[in-house]
Every structure is written in structure tokens, then in C-alpha cells.
Amino acid sequence: VWEHYEYNGDLDYLRSKGYPIMKEAAQFWLDYLVEDKQAYLISSPSYSPEHGGISTGAYMDIQLAWDIFNNTIKACDVLDEDLEFRAKLIQARDRLLPMKVGHWGQLQEWKEDRDDLENKHRHVSHLYALYPGNQINQEQTPELVDASKVSLHARGDDGTGWSIAWKINFWSRLFDGNHA
Numbered sequence: 001v002w003e004h005y006e007y008n009g010d011l012d013y014l015r016s017k018g019y020p021i022m023k024e025a026a027q028f029w030l031d032y033l034v035e036d037k038q039a040y041l042i043s044s045p046s047y048s049p050e051h052g053g054i055s056t057g058a059y060m061d062i063q064l065a066w067d068i069f070n071n072t073i074k075a076c077d078v079l080d081e082d083l084e085f086r087a088k089l090i091q092a093r094d095r096l097l098p099m100k101v102g103h104w105g106q107l108q109e110w111k112e113d114r115d116d117l118e119n120k121h122r123h124v125s126h127l128y129a130l131y132p133g134n135q136i137n138q139e140q141t142p143e144l145v146d147a148s149k150v151s152l153h154a155r156g157d158d159g160t161g162w163s164i165a166w167k168i169n170f171w172s173r174l175f176d177g178n179h180a
Contacts, residue, residue, distance in 0.1 A: 002071035011078070019075045023082070026072040026089055029065040033092065036111070040097040041065075048109050051123040057111030062096050063129040069093040070135075099129065099136070099144055106154060107136075107147040115151075122159030124166060127151060131166070131173045138175070149174060 001021050005014045033041040042057035049060060069089045076086035102113040109115050109126040127148055129135035136144045152170055159167065171180035 002075060005075070005078075014075060015079055019072075019079060019082075022068065022072045022075055023085065025068045026085075029068055030088065030092055033065060033096075035095075036097070039095070041092060041095045042097050042111060049123065049125045051109070051121055051125070055110055055112075057097055058126070059097075059099060059107075059109055059111075060125040060128050063099075063126075063133055063135060066093055066096050066129070066135055067133050069096075099141075101143060101147040104154075105147060105150040107144060107151045109151075115154075117154055120154075120156050120158075122155060122163040124152065124155055124163065124170065127170055131169045137173075145174065 001018045005018050032043060034044050036042050036057065043061035043065070044056040045054045046056050046058040046061050047054055048058040052058075069092060073086055073089050073093070076082050076089075097111060100108045100113070102108045102115050104115075104117050106115050106117075107126060127136075129144075130137075130148045135141070136148055138145055148170070152167065152174075157164070157167060168180045171177075
């Protein structure tokens with residue numbers, strides 16, 4: 001919804017359709033997230049799509065919450081309204097569990113460092129922050145860029161149509177056109 005506005009710059013769309021959708025999604029995440037023992041906000045119950053059982057703090061959830069919070073904050077700025085809600089979102093976004101690099105250099109898929117180097121599962125949803133999100137990028141998070149590469153190499157290039165298409169986009173976002 002935010003990217004639609006960024007592309008066309010239609011303030012009427014943002015005010016009447018886009019922002020209400022974004023606000024409702026942000027409100028869902030505010031209601032759904034819980035505080036862990038370290039006072040970070042995490043999702044619980046949580047599930048890393050297609051990979052593993054029910055857990056707490058799967059990183060795709062956290063990355064999705066970060067994205068909707070961040071984009072809704074930007075929409076509040078553009079519309080210059082709902083500043084109290086904006087402040088609430090900033091506070092929540094800044095309390096989300098930070099992404100972590102695991103013991104073998106990978107971007108962790110879960111709150112706990114339990115990724116298996118030998119697991120060649122095609123699943124890479126925990127890289128959402130790299131693409132289509134942009135929370136992981138060369139300029140601001142080079143260590144997470146490197147960890148994303150480790151995860152991608154470990155999972156391999158095989159997969160079904162969707163995961164292959166997503167991996168092409170990941171490698172493109174990592175500026176590795178030859179691998180893409």
C-alpha cells in the first residue's frame with residue numbers, strides 16, 4: 001500500500017484508502033506482539049513459513065511488523081496527522097527484537113540460534129527484510145547483508161518457482177547480477 005503511494009504520489013488515495021489500511025494492519029501488530037524476557041517485542045505464537053514448528057519470535061513476523069510500522073510512520077508524516085499513533089508506532093518499532101547473526105554467520109530465522117547449516121530447505125522467508133523489504137541494505141546494515149548471503153548460500157539455489165524467483169530478487173538486491 002505504501003509503495004503504491006510512493007509510486008503515484010496520490011495524496012487522496014493515501015488519505016482515503018491507503019492510510020486506513022496501513023493503520024489497521026499496524027494496530028493488529030500492536031495488539032499481537034508481546035514482550036519477551038529482555039523487553040523486546042516479539043510475535044507469539046509464531047511460525048516461520050514452510051519451515052519448522054510453532055515458536056516465538058520468528059523473524060519474518062518481526063520484519064513484517066517493522067515494515068508496517070515504518071511505512072505507517074512515514075504515511076503519518078506525509079499526511080501530518082495521527083501524531084499520537086505515530087509516536088506509539090515509533091516506540092513499538094524501536095522495541096522489536098533486532099535481527100541477529102547466528103553462530104555460523106547466517107541471518108537467524110528464529111529468535112533462538114537454531115538454524116541448521118546442513119538444512120538445504122528452499123525456504124528463505126526470514127530474508128523478507130532484504131527483499132521485498134529494505135531494512136537490510138548495504139549502507140545501513142552491512143553485517144546483515146553478509147549474514148543474508150551466508151543464509152542464501154546455505155539454502156542453495158534449488159527450489160520451486162516461487163522460491164527461485166525470490167532468490168533471484170535477493171541476489172539482485174545484493175548487487176550480484178551474475179548469481180541472480
